[in-house]
Amino acid sequence: MRVAFAVAAAAAVVASIGDLLMLWVANALRPGFGIPTPPRGALGLGLALGVAAIPLYALGYAAAAARARPALGRGAEAVMLAGALGAVLGAYIHAATAWLIEDQVRGVSAAGAPLDGVMQAGAALTVPWAAAALLVTLASAALAHAARRAAAPRVWLVANPAVATLLLGAAGAATELGRAFVVPAAPNLAHVVFFATALRSAGARVAS
Numbered sequence: 001m002r003v004a005f006a007v008a009a010a011a012a013v014v015a016s017i018g019d020l021l022m023l024w025v026a027n028a029l030r031p032g033f034g035i036p037t038p039p040r041g042a043l044g045l046g047l048a049l050g051v052a053a054i055p056l057y058a059l060g061y062a063a064a065a066a067r068a069r070p071a072l073g074r075g076a077e078a079v080m081l082a083g084a085l086g087a088v089l090g091a092y093i094h095a096a097t098a099w100l101i102e103d104q105v106r107g108v109s110a111a112g113a114p115l116d117g118v119m120q121a122g123a124a125l126t127v128p129w130a131a132a133a134l135l136v137t138l139a140s141a142a143l144a145h146a147a148r149r150a151a152a153p154r155v156w157l158v159a160n161p162a163v164a165t166l167l168l169g170a171a172g173a174a175t176e177l178g179r180a181f182v183v184p185a186a187p188n189l190a191h192v193v194f195f196a197t198a199l200r201s202a203g204a205r206v207a208s
Contacts, residue, residue, distance in 0.1 A: 001063045002202045008060025009195035011053040012188055018053065018094065019185040021046030026101045027180045035180075043101060050094035054188070058084040060195045061139060064152070067198070068143055071151030079139045086135035089128050090187070096125050136187070137162045153201040156194075164190035 025043045028035040061083020065076040072079065100121050140162035146152035147160075158164070165186045172182025182189070 001066065002199060004059040004063035005195055005199035005202055008057055008063070009192065009199050011056035011060075012191035012195050014053040015050045015090075015094070016185055016188040016192055018046040018049030018051075019188050020181060021049070022094075022098055022101055023181050023184055026104065029104050030180075033180070043098060043105065047095060047098035050098075050188075051091050054091040054094055055087050057087040057090065057191055057195075060191070060198065061087070063202075064143055064194075064198055067202075068146030068152040071146035071149040072142055075142055079142050082135040082139040086132050086139065089132040089135070093125065093128050093132060096121070096128070100125070132187075136165075153197065155197050155201070159193050159197045161187070161190045161194050164193045168193075 021038070021042045024035065024038045025046070027033055028037050058080075062080045065072065065079035065083070068079070069076040140160035143152060143156050143160050144163070147154055147156040153159075158167070168186040168189050169183050172178030172186060
């Protein structure tokens with residue numbers, strides 16, 4: 001279990017670095033935003049990091065479901081499935097976002113705020129985003145329920161991926177740089193928080 005959480009936490013860090021590299025490229029294209037031009041290859045590296053790392057979240061969700069099984073029963077399998085499907089969708093979303101940014105670099109589409117670009121991309125991005133958000137929310141709700149039942153770490157009440165994403169997004173929304181970098185990267189940053197807290201609590205008494 002500790003190995004699974006460690007791998008997932010490291011993967012979330014790698015994916016977050018990939019996010020920030022891609023956002024650096026996207027935000028450097030915005031007129032008047034004042035972001036230095038990133039080095040050549042930053043977009044490709046950001047794409048590769050995220051696509052390679054995000055599927056490994058499935059290991060962390062499987063370990064979390066196993067930890068919470070006393071409260072979830074057969075629902076633990078649903079958490080594993082939701083986590084695995086969300087990880088696959090997350091990798092696709094990461095790749096599709098990189099392709100969108102590449103179009104902006106080449107002048108095929110207009111540069112703008114990262115989240116605006118996602119909305120303008122249409123169903124190719126908004127539908128997977130909505131599906132991934134639903135899966136993560138369902139898994140997070142189940143894990144928070146387990147935490148309330150003292151079958152999982154209490155910190156999961158606020159450090160689960162859904163709540164952590166909202167908290168990070170709210171904090172990032174306070175500044176222009178936060179809206180440009182933290183808000184779009186919040187889902188992967190939230191998984192850093194979740195898997196890191198899971199790793200720290202692995203092997204500890206749940207009720208402590």
